[in-house]
Amino acid sequence: MKKVVFDDPHRKKHFAFFNHMNHPHFSITAQVEVTLLLDFIRTNQLPLTYSLVYLLSDAANSVKEFRWRIRNNEVVEHEVAHPSFTVPTENTDVFSFCTVDFRNNLQDFIVEAHKVKTEMMKSPSMEDEPERDDFFFMSAIPWISFTSIQHAMHFHPHDSVPRISWGKFFEQENKTMMPLSVQAHHALVDGRHMGMYFEKVQELFLYPKKYLDF
Template sequence: MAEHEVDLDSWPRTEQFRWFKGFARPHYAVTVRLDATQLMTQRKSQGISVFRACLHAIGHGLHAVPELNMRFRGDVVVRHDRVLLSSPVPRPEGGFSFSYVPFHESFEEFDKGAITAIAEARQRTTLEANTGRGDAVAYMSCLPWMDFTSLDNAMPDAQDCIPRVAWGKIVSECDRWRMAMSLQVHHALVDGEHMGAYFAAVQEALDAD
């Protein structure tokens, strides 16, 4: 997973980056309702895991928007070619461990890696929190118990610029299926336009055959 330093002298968002980077509370979240009809009526009937299909759609959305793969370290901004998708996996005895799933454009390739990473996390006895893996990662959570309308995440400090994604219960509405999804970002790197592009790309992936 290569990374590239962003040239602040030519980056169009340098002024915004420096402005929002100094905020005490620079994170913001947006929650939208996505259409999961194709996922629930077609792909699920084909034996495809709804959870892993959502995870892949999220990865598709993140990698469709370069700003969501940007991170800053002090005054240095980098862009990752690929990021790991990290989500909690319940352990048999209770609690959970974090999994780290590599992203592939191909769902078949992604699914193989996801199955392995999730199985490994389920057998761990430690949390495996990201204390040394670096910032080429995005955090996500599935909340299948709730059809939420908004969501906020626990953040360690104002310098944490790793995106957080959460998605909720998939519910039937007339002849469609809907689910809530939240994306929380650092405003020094991500604007509303980038949010919109992310959700459009996720919806595109959810609509895939």
């Protein structure tokens, strides 16, 4: 982890402008194509949710602004951020958080994710780890092909962890599409960075064989 210092005067103003807002997060929802990704997952008999979490986290880590966090009005950059995603529980109809260390190998990530998910299904958790913010908060809404989504969060104090959600697949012009929503702190992440993220996600989804270690 390292400290980020804004040398450009306008970047400093941009940070201060949005950081003093009561609700500084903004959200973008778009459709991404998953046709070739789903073919790859079926061919290699991979678990869908873990594969999506891995690729969406990989894309987020590739944009450094998605790894920036605000601490005491200062900005720090994590070397890597880790997915904390929702999973069902055994004894109730609401979710548990499932936090898995991000790994550079999909198969290693799947093994660890399955282990943690099994534990969380039996012993659910809704608590964040104290003093940690190196997460991506992630959730699947597989019942709805949503066009927008709003996340519950504290306004005072607000956090700077990005939220990433995806929804029900749907067919469009002979392609399988998936709604993808990203919410981030505007003092850290601008529209350009959002665009970089969506472009990286689509690249990974179109060419999974090129980027996954098989």
